[in-house]
Amino acid sequence: MDSKKYGDQYQYFCEGDGELSNMPKVNLFLVGGAKCGTTTLANWLGAQEGICFSRPKEPWFFSQNLQSLRMRQIQTMEWYQGCFAHYGGERYLADGSTSYLYDQSSISEILRYNPDAKFIISLRNPVDVARSLHKQMLYNGQESVLDFEQAWRLCAARREGRH
Numbered sequence: 001m002d003s004k005k006y007g008d009q010y011q012y013f014c015e016g017d018g019e020l021s022n023m024p025k026v027n028l029f030l031v032g033g034a035k036c037g038t039t040t041l042a043n044w045l046g047a048q049e050g051i052c053f054s055r056p057k058e059p060w061f062f063s064q065n066l067q068s069l070r071m072r073q074i075q076t077m078e079w080y081q082g083c084f085a086h087y088g089g090e091r092y093l094a095d096g097s098t099s100y101l102y103d104q105s106s107i108s109e110i111l112r113y114n115p116d117a118k119f120i121i122s123l124r125n126p127v128d129v130a131r132s133l134h135k136q137m138l139y140n141g142q143e144s145v146l147d148f149e150q151a152w153r154l155c156a157a158r159r160e161g162r163h
Contacts, residue, residue: 023081034098035124042096065106
């Protein structure tokens with residue numbers, strides 16, 4: 001897999017070796033909310049014998065309604081199969097695009113592509129998600145208020161541009 005720097009984001013180009021036409025269809029989809037442990041679960045699943053996990057973890061192939069949220073090239077089925085160029089006969093081919101949880105058409109598109117697809121849904125208590133997101137925003141420099149509860153109380157003022 002090759003990546004090219006594009007602004008502050010990495011844009012991934014999945015490249016196959018031309019031998020992917022006999023590859024089975026992707027049959028396992030890890031779907032979940034932000035800060036719900038999908039990356040950890042994807043890493044764990046990808047390390048298991050019998051599971052070939054997509055590279056990158058989130059190709060967003062079936063999120064056609066959310067395409068504009070990411071800067072990337074036009075995707076084709078050949079491109080998608082290239083995300084599994086490392087396939088070595090595993091029973092499961094797994095895609096970990098969390099965006100499928102938010103795109104209203106993605107699940108029906110996946111089932112049209114593979115009616116036998118299996119799904120793992122990862123969810124988390126929303127309060128725990130908010131706390132985790134607050135910590136990440138502090139780490140990334142997007143939040144300046146260290147105390148979570150104080151930052152939460154500022155939400156309304158921030159929406160109104162007062163903080």
